[in-house]
Amino acid sequence: xxxxxxxxxxxxxxxxxxxxxxxxxxxxxxxxxxxxxxxxxxxxxxxxxxxxxxxxxxxxxxxxxxxxxxxxxxxxxxxxxxxxxxxxxxxxxxxxxxxxxxxxxxxxxxxxxxxxxxxxxxxxxxxxxxxxxxxxxxxxxxxxxxxxxxxxxxxxxxxxxxxxxxxxxxxxxxxxxxxxxxxxxxxxxxxxxxxxxxxxxxxxxxxxxxxxxxxxxxxxxxxxxxxxxxxxxxxxxxxxxxxxxxxxxxxxxxxxxxxxxxxxxxxxxxxxxxxxxxxxxxxxxxxxxxxxxxxxxxxxxxxxxxxxxxxxxxxxxxxxxxxx
Numbered sequence: 574x575x576x577x578x579x580x581x582x583x584x585x586x587x588x589x590x591x592x593x594x595x596x597x598x599x600x601x602x603x604x605x606x607x608x609x610x611x612x613x614x615x616x617x618x619x620x621x622x623x624x625x626x627x628x629x630x631x632x633x634x635x636x637x638x639x640x641x642x643x644x645x646x647x648x649x650x651x652x653x654x655x656x657x658x659x660x661x662x663x664x665x666x667x668x669x670x671x672x673x674x675x676x677x678x679x680x681x682x683x684x685x686x687x688x689x690x691x692x693x694x695x696x697x698x699x700x701x702x703x704x705x706x707x708x709x710x711x712x713x714x715x716x717x718x719x720x721x722x723x724x725x726x727x728x729x730x731x732x733x734x735x736x737x738x739x740x741x742x743x744x745x746x747x748x749x750x751x752x753x754x755x756x757x758x759x760x761x762x763x764x765x766x767x768x769x770x771x772x773x774x775x776x777x778x779x780x781x782x783x784x785x786x787x788x789x790x791x792x793x794x795x796x797x798x799x800x801x802x803x804x805x806x807x808x809x810x811x812x813x814x815x816x817x818x819x820x821x822x823x824x825x826x827x828x829x830x831x832x833x834x835x836x837x838x839x840x841x842x843x844x845x846x847x848x849x850x851x852x853x854x855x856x857x858x859x860x861x862x863x864x865x866x867x868x869x870x871x872x873x874x875x876x877x878x879x880x881x882x883x884x885x886x887x888x889x890x891x892x893x894x895x896x897x
Contacts, residue, residue, distance in 0.1 A: 596626060604660060608817060615824075651686075671684050681698070682718070698735035698764075761781045778806075787881065804837070844892075
C-alpha cells in the first residue's frame with residue numbers, strides 16, 4: 574500500500590510539473606505566500622526576451638474572504654494565461670479587482686488573460702495611465718515587447734484598458750481589504766501609483782523601485798522625482814509609513830533598506846555626477862567612465878550597459894533645466 578501511495582504521489586507531482594509555468598533554464602515560476610494574505614510571483618529581473626517570453630515583473634495578489642485583488646498582472650496575454658493557471662493553483666477564489674501601477678505594458682498587458690478568466694473583475698489605474706495608454710502608449714509598448722519577446726499575439730484586439738480610476742489619496746476597500754493610493758507627480762513616469770495594503774502592511778512601488786535591473790526613462794520620468802519619492806518613503810513622509818514588505822516592479826521584495834537603498838544609491842550617484850559634470854562644463858559622455866567606475870557594484874545588473882548612460886543624460890538635462 575505504501576509503495577502504491579508513493580507511485581501515485583510521484584505521478585501527481587510529475588503531472589503538475591508538466592503544467593508548471595517553466596521558462597527553461599530560468600526555472601519554474603509560481604505564486605508564493607510571502608506575508609499575511611499576500612502572494613507574489615517574482616519574475617526574472619531581466620529585459621523582455623524570447624527566453625523569458627516577455628515575463629519579467631512581479632505579479633501579486635491579495636486574498637480576501639471571498640476573492641482576490643491582483644496587482645500588476647504581467648506582460649502579455651500568452652504569459653498571462655500561464656500566470657492565471659498558476660493563480661488557480663494557489664487559490665480557488667475569483668479575482669475581484671486588478672490594480673495597475675503604471676502605463677508600461679510589461680506590467681498590465683496580461684490583464685486581458687485575467688479579465689477573460691474572471692470577467693467580473695474591475696481594472697483600476699491612475700487617470701494619466703488610462704489616458705496615456707489609450708492615446709498610443711499601449712501600441713508603443715506592444716511593438717517594443719513584440720520586438721523583444723515575439724510573444725504578444727492576442728494581447729491587443731482590444732487591449733484590456735483599465736476602466737476604474739485611482740487618484741492620490743484614494744482609499745479603496747474591497748472584500749475586507751484596504752488599499753491606500755499614492756501618486757507621485759513625476760518619478761518613474763507621471764502615470765504611477767504606489768499601493769499600500771493596510772492589513773498586511775505591504776507597499777507596492779511599481780517601477781519606482783527595481784533591484785538587479787535598470788529600466789528606461791521617458792519624457793514623463795524624472796531622476797529628481799524618483800530620488801525624492803524614495804527618500805520620502807525612507808523618511809516616512811507624505812503619508813508613507815514603515816512597512817513590513819516593499820515590493821519593487823522588478824526584482825526581489827524585502828525589508829525597507831535592503832530593498833530600497835541599492836536603487837536609491839544608484840540614482841543618487843548618477844545625479845551627483847550630472848551636477849558635477851554640468852558645473853564643470855563637461856558633457857555627459859565625457860564623465861560616463863567615471864560614473865561607471867563608481868557604480869561598479871551595479872555592473873551585473875540587467876541593462877546596466879545600455880541604460881546607465883541614458884540615465885546620466887536624463888539627469889544632466891534635468892540639472893540643466895533647473896538652472897534655467
